[in-house]
Amino acid sequence: MPPWTEKLAHQDIVGESFHEDAFKAIAAEYGQRSLPDYGYEIPEAVAVIVPDPENAFDPNAVAVWVEGKHLVGHLPRDVAAAYAPKLEALDRGTYLQVPARVWIGRDDWDRDTGARKKNGVRGSVSVRLPDPNGVTAFNDLPDEPHTVLPWGRAVQIAGEELHMEVLRTFALGTDPRHVAATLHVVEEPRRTGDPVRLVEVRLDGERVGVMSKAISEQIHDLVAFVADKGRVPVARAIVKGSDLRAEVTVHVARTSDVSHKWLDAIQAP
Numbered sequence: 150m151p152p153w154t155e156k157l158a159h160q161d162i163v164g165e166s167f168h169e170d171a172f173k174a175i176a177a178e179y180g181q182r183s184l185p186d187y188g189y190e191i192p193e194a195v196a197v198i199v200p201d202p203e204n205a206f207d208p209n210a211v212a213v214w215v216e217g218k219h220l221v222g223h224l225p226r227d228v229a230a231a232y233a234p235k236l237e238a239l240d241r242g243t244y245l246q247v248p249a250r251v252w253i254g255r256d257d258w259d260r261d262t263g264a265r266k267k268n269g270v271r272g273s274v275s276v277r278l279p280d281p282n283g284v285t286a287f288n289d290l291p292d293e294p295h296t297v298l299p300w301g302r303a304v305q306i307a308g309e310e311l312h313m314e315v316l317r318t319f320a321l322g323t324d325p326r327h328v329a330a331t332l333h334v335v336e337e338p339r340r341t342g343d344p345v346r347l348v349e350v351r352l353d354g355e356r357v358g359v360m361s362k363a364i365s366e367q368i369h370d371l372v373a374f375v376a377d378k379g380r381v382p383v384a385r386a387i388v389k390g391s392d393l394r395a396e397v398t399v400h401v402a403r404t405s406d407v408s409h410k411w412l413d414a415i416q417a418p
Contacts, residue, residue: 150239151246154283154327154385155300155400161275162213164222169256171219172272176253178216188254196249196276198224200236209233213276215251217244221274228278235284245284248277283327286385287319288353290329294418295381298332298371299411301402306350306358309397315355316388316395325389328352330399332372332382335359348372350386350399357397371404379417 165172179191197217204210204223211229215221224232236245256269290297309316319326331351336344337359348360348369360368375382384401 150243150285152279152284153286153329154279154387156283157247157277157279159275160224160228160278161273162222163225165272165274168219168221168272169270171215171221172251172253172270175215175219175221175251175272176270188252191251191253194249194251196221196247196274198232198236198245198247198276198278200233202233202237211236213249213274215249215274217246221251221272231281232278232284235281239285247279250275280327282324285327286329287326287388288328290383291331291381293381294379295331295383296375296378296415297329297383297385298375299402299407300385300400301406302400304360304364304368304399304401306360306397306399308358309395312355312357313392313395315352315357316390316397317392319352319388319395321388321395322391325387328386328388330357330384330386330397332368332384332399332401334365334369334373334376350384350397352386352388352397360399367403367405368401369404371402371407374412375415378415380415 176189194215197214199212199214201210201212202208207226209230211224211232212220213222213224223229252273254271256271333349333351335347335349337347338344345362346365346369347362348365349356350358372382384399386397386399388395388397390396
């Protein structure tokens, strides 16, 4: 599965020198049986991040598998310690999948003996990881058919202070919570004038605030489109603060930024 949050950070892995055969196999799969002098880069590879609790050197070890089948190394020990509990909590058979960069080059010399090697290969891998708390959503996604909306610029919502009884259930005061929020187009009454159409934000079915009129106008067509397909629109959001005051930030694309291909893929349940 991909990470819940799409805010990812670069991370080099370690131990690639122990997996020469894996890099040879990867190079062959990409048609690089004879590597150029400057090496070969696979900038859009995919890596699967898997707990390795049987590792003899580190019970918190986390292995990195390129394309899910080539073991190429591990996360550094201190990084692995932060991710291992989150990864081990995933459902059996479910693993975190992230973007990766793979470089493969020739290695003509044995570093231990100084002897020349024939067809030697070395590799380097970096991955892009979410914050450990962003591996999965803190809360459950809706039981009803739903669609996760495309990631976009952060939107700060208003009115959270009126819904602290809901927000306190998210263990505020600890780390920010990466949550699944549902979005709904509503008609908000005004003291004067006609009601205004806004996008309401809910957590676990409970209202926690609304987007401003200006932002709602940029998003409500997307929300309405998904809802009209019989699916609940879900957005990635972050809750942070204390039991006295909290903020909710939603990451969702504006309607104008969503491709026709994405829209065409939305099917009624």
